[in-house]
Amino acid sequence: MVxxxxxxxxxxxxxxxxxxxxxxxxxxxVGPENVFDYTLGNPSIPAxxxxxxTAIRFLQEMDSKQLHGYTSxxxxxxxxxxxxxDLDQRFGCGAKASEIFITCGAAPALTAxxxxxxxxxxxxxxxxxxxxxxxxxxxAAGEKLVEVSADIPDFQIRLEExxxxxxxxxxxxxxxxxxxxxxxxxxxxxxxxxxxxxxxKGEEYGHPIYIIADEPYRELVxxxxxxxxxxxxxxxxxxxxxxxxxxxxxxxxxxxVYVPGFCADSPMVYAAVAGASRGSGHVCAPSxxxxxxxxxxxxxxxxxxxxxxRRALYEGLKDIGYTVAKPDGAFYLFVEAPNGDxxxxxxxxxxxxxxxxxxxGFGCPSYFRVCYALDYDTIIRSLPAFKAAYxxxxxxxx
Amino acid sequence: MVxxxxxxxxxxxxxxxxxxxxxxxxxxxVGPENVFDYTLGNPSIPAxxxxxxTAIRFLQEMDSKQLHGYTSxxxxxxxxxxxxxDLDQRFGCGAKASEIFITCGAAPALTAxxxxxxxxxxxxxxxxxxxxxxxxxxxAAGEKLVEVSADIPDFQIRLEExxxxxxxxxxxxxxxxxxxxxxxxxxxxxxxxxxxxxxxKGEEYGHPIYIIADEPYRELVxxxxxxxxxxxxxxxxxxxxxxxxxxxxxxxxxxxVYVPGFCADSPMVYAAVAGASRGSGHVCAPSxxxxxxxxxxxxxxxxxxxxxxRRALYEGLKDIGYTVAKPDGAFYLFVEAPNGDxxxxxxxxxxxxxxxxxxxGFGCPSYFRVCYALDYDTIIRSLPAFKAAYxxxxxxxx
Numbered sequence: 001m002v003x004x005x006x007x008x009x010x011x012x013x014x015x016x017x018x019x020x021x022x023x024x025x026x027x028x029x030v031g032p033e034n035v036f037d038y039t040l041g042n043p044s045i046p047a048x049x050x051x052x053x054t055a056i057r058f059l060q061e062m063d064s065k066q067l068h069g070y071t072s073x074x075x076x077x078x079x080x081x082x083x084x085x086d087l088d089q090r091f092g093c094g095a096k097a098s099e100i101f102i103t104c105g106a107a108p109a110l111t112a113x114x115x116x117x118x119x120x121x122x123x124x125x126x127x128x129x130x131x132x133x134x135x136x137x138x139x140a141a142g143e144k145l146v147e148v149s150a151d152i153p154d155f156q157i158r159l160e161e162x163x164x165x166x167x168x169x170x171x172x173x174x175x176x177x178x179x180x181x182x183x184x185x186x187x188x189x190x191x192x193x194x195x196x197x198x199x200x201k202g203e204e205y206g207h208p209i210y211i212i213a214d215e216p217y218r219e220l221v222x223x224x225x226x227x228x229x230x231x232x233x234x235x236x237x238x239x240x241x242x243x244x245x246x247x248x249x250x251x252x253x254x255x256x257v258y259v260p261g262f263c264a265d266s267p268m269v270y271a272a273v274a275g276a277s278r279g280s281g282h283v284c285a286p287s288x289x290x291x292x293x294x295x296x297x298x299x300x301x302x303x304x305x306x307x308x309x310r311r312a313l314y315e316g317l318k319d320i321g322y323t324v325a326k327p328d329g330a331f332y333l334f335v336e337a338p339n340g341d342x343x344x345x346x347x348x349x350x351x352x353x354x355x356x357x358x359x360x361g362f363g364c365p366s367y368f369r370v371c372y373a374l375d376y377d378t379i380i381r382s383l384p385a386f387k388a389a390y391x392x393x394x395x396x397x398x
Numbered sequence: 399m400v401x402x403x404x405x406x407x408x409x410x411x412x413x414x415x416x417x418x419x420x421x422x423x424x425x426x427x428v429g430p431e432n433v434f435d436y437t438l439g440n441p442s443i444p445a446x447x448x449x450x451x452t453a454i455r456f457l458q459e460m461d462s463k464q465l466h467g468y469t470s471x472x473x474x475x476x477x478x479x480x481x482x483x484d485l486d487q488r489f490g491c492g493a494k495a496s497e498i499f500i501t502c503g504a505a506p507a508l509t510a511x512x513x514x515x516x517x518x519x520x521x522x523x524x525x526x527x528x529x530x531x532x533x534x535x536x537x538a539a540g541e542k543l544v545e546v547s548a549d550i551p552d553f554q555i556r557l558e559e560x561x562x563x564x565x566x567x568x569x570x571x572x573x574x575x576x577x578x579x580x581x582x583x584x585x586x587x588x589x590x591x592x593x594x595x596x597x598x599k600g601e602e603y604g605h606p607i608y609i610i611a612d613e614p615y616r617e618l619v620x621x622x623x624x625x626x627x628x629x630x631x632x633x634x635x636x637x638x639x640x641x642x643x644x645x646x647x648x649x650x651x652x653x654x655v656y657v658p659g660f661c662a663d664s665p666m667v668y669a670a671v672a673g674a675s676r677g678s679g680h681v682c683a684p685s686x687x688x689x690x691x692x693x694x695x696x697x698x699x700x701x702x703x704x705x706x707x708r709r710a711l712y713e714g715l716k717d718i719g720y721t722v723a724k725p726d727g728a729f730y731l732f733v734e735a736p737n738g739d740x741x742x743x744x745x746x747x748x749x750x751x752x753x754x755x756x757x758x759g760f761g762c763p764s765y766f767r768v769c770y771a772l773d774y775d776t777i778i779r780s781l782p783a784f785k786a787a788y789x790x791x792x793x794x795x796x
Contacts, residue, residue: 001515001517001569001605001606001663002514002515002517002663002666002667002670003513003514003515003516003517003670003673003674005673006513006514006516006670006671006673006674006677007514007666007669007670007673008673009672009673009674009676009677010514010668010669010670010671010672010673010674010675010676011669011673012673042463042467042468043463043467044463046461046462046463047462047466052457052458052462055453055457056454056457056458059450059453059454059457060450060454063444064444064445064450064646065440065441065442065444065646067649068445068646068647068648068649068650069440069441069648069649070440070648070649071649104502104651104679104680104681104684105679105681107679107680107681108678108679108680108681109679110679111677111678111679112679115401115404116400116401116404116405116408117399117400117401118401118404119399119400119401133676136676136677137677137679139677140676140677140678171399207399208399248462248463248466249466250466250467250468250681251465251466251467251468251469251682251684251685251686251688252466252684252685252686253502253651253681253682253683253684265399265400268400268405269400270408271405271408271409272400272401272404272405272408273404273408274407274408275401275403275404275405275406275407275408275409275410276401276404276407276408277408278407278408278531278534278538279404279407279509279534279535279537279538280506280509280538280678280679281502281503281505281506281507281508281509281510281535281678282502282505282506283502283503283505283506283648283651284649284651285651286502286649286650286651286684286687287649287650288649288650288686289684290649
């Protein structure tokens, strides 16, 4: 007498979790320094000092009721104003406090948007490779997930396939750039072509097709790569953001939805996001971090150590012979399995205590994901295991 | 092209919010000290010193990744173990860490349980007066809310009406004790009789009928009142709890679901709660507060100032002539409108800058709610306004 789909969702084994347990067991046998766990997406750089300092100051000095009290459901006004001003300053998008809805991170931001847009027979389009939770989020909102296959090896967007799969039921398309798991950034050219297509089809269908820009990795970008701000390219864009990666606060749960004033039916979408959040038990995002973000909204992550890891691993894997997606952002590399099958590759790599996430769950089964948010030293020491696994997998290649 | 019910839920005017705005406007005219706002349920006592001290110590000393990193979705193991041990010690219920699911407060705990129990044509029973959000939560989960009318003036439970309204579709009954808005505590006698009835009907229907014990006010109880621990009275009880009131941390969002091992289908219910949380975008509860609770799980609120307010207001209102529910717990008084209509009474009391919440939204339209989490001085100074409103309302009584 429980809800079957909720039970299945809760009881479903979590592959990354299982690998984590495998790694723990192996660490007891071979020592933790000899297990190379590339599976988890936890930031490895500490939160910027100013974040903790600000939190401590507030805990010492601010009135308890003000610091720890309920904020408005939509978020504390000063926090919304600070976030909007920062967006406007950087992207010239004219964001206003009333267009920001503060959430407990990007995941509830996204689920609120999906519920807000859920209509009968509604479809949500995703571009492979995509974050595996999208499927559960869309299904929990009663929507059908429509997958566009991966544009291997560049991981941009197969526009012709998007065109074929758009229907009058398409409510939105989720874009995640920089991308988890591919680490790629959609170029302005890609986005402009996609925007033109969505505009054309939206006019044909008589309703807007939204882009949901899921951007937790927006600030994690390297070299001279530029992440276009999607609402500036395609106005019917709803943004969800998280400070999990940019301020290394993944466990603290602070993020937001930005519904630009210029997007179609903006006030209605905003109200529906608020309603969906309310219906799912959202009361407010953690108040201390809402206070902190007012003073830290311009704080950017120190990307040097990620970048050093990225270059070392990318070059190391290329030298071994791996094919790797262009790693412009986030903290992942997406790597072609040398035997053409990410699941089969994992079975080989596990023999070398090398743990990676097979690409099947991301809609791209011939690849695997590695997260380089690790110690630099671990990365360097893992290269022989990557080499051994490569050679073994190549032998198996059909 | 947005979801109609989510839009309506988000666009629906919030009565308490409107009163808050009215109060702010009046404060500009008559001075903030002359507006008596009894509407909001924000704790007025500060968080216990040890809570802030522990948070500061962790921010200063704990590794950033450990402090701010993702915890397990179900909650950090040490936090779950501490909560379970505390429950077991106090109530002898044998709670285990694996039976605790840590949430962002009681509201998402409750919505996860409701989604977990949502089956076709499922019904959720509530006892008036009840927290107004229950209705939205049940509807958002696709369940029908069935209301049992208020047992005026004692605010226990009309068991015969429960019996009449139970059906084979009844999945659960939400109990909120100490009660918001009535401030009453369900007695052991009431709970035992209810438990016997649910056991009888559960056997008749061939499936358990759960009690969902929504207990954010569990520690807010005065004098010699005792709050029975409901799972010890009726085993098919699922508990949701929040530290919002007991540690004065409402904005920080820490709570939990407790699915006792002895409740029917316990592992399946727990998994469905986890699945429902996942589908709604829950990742973890704020990590810093999960760490803090390990050291503060035995901390109890300093209730002296609430108790002083409670006694002063209860006696003051009784002396004026008001009929007030027995105020054993929480921080509310539930008061009969002297003219028999809470909405009409508010229109009168507003003339005296006295803001109260009409009972209609709680399923009890002849009453109104006041929250005495205020300064003592404000309460004393408000009594003449209560007296004036009483006399005016009495004149209008039919």
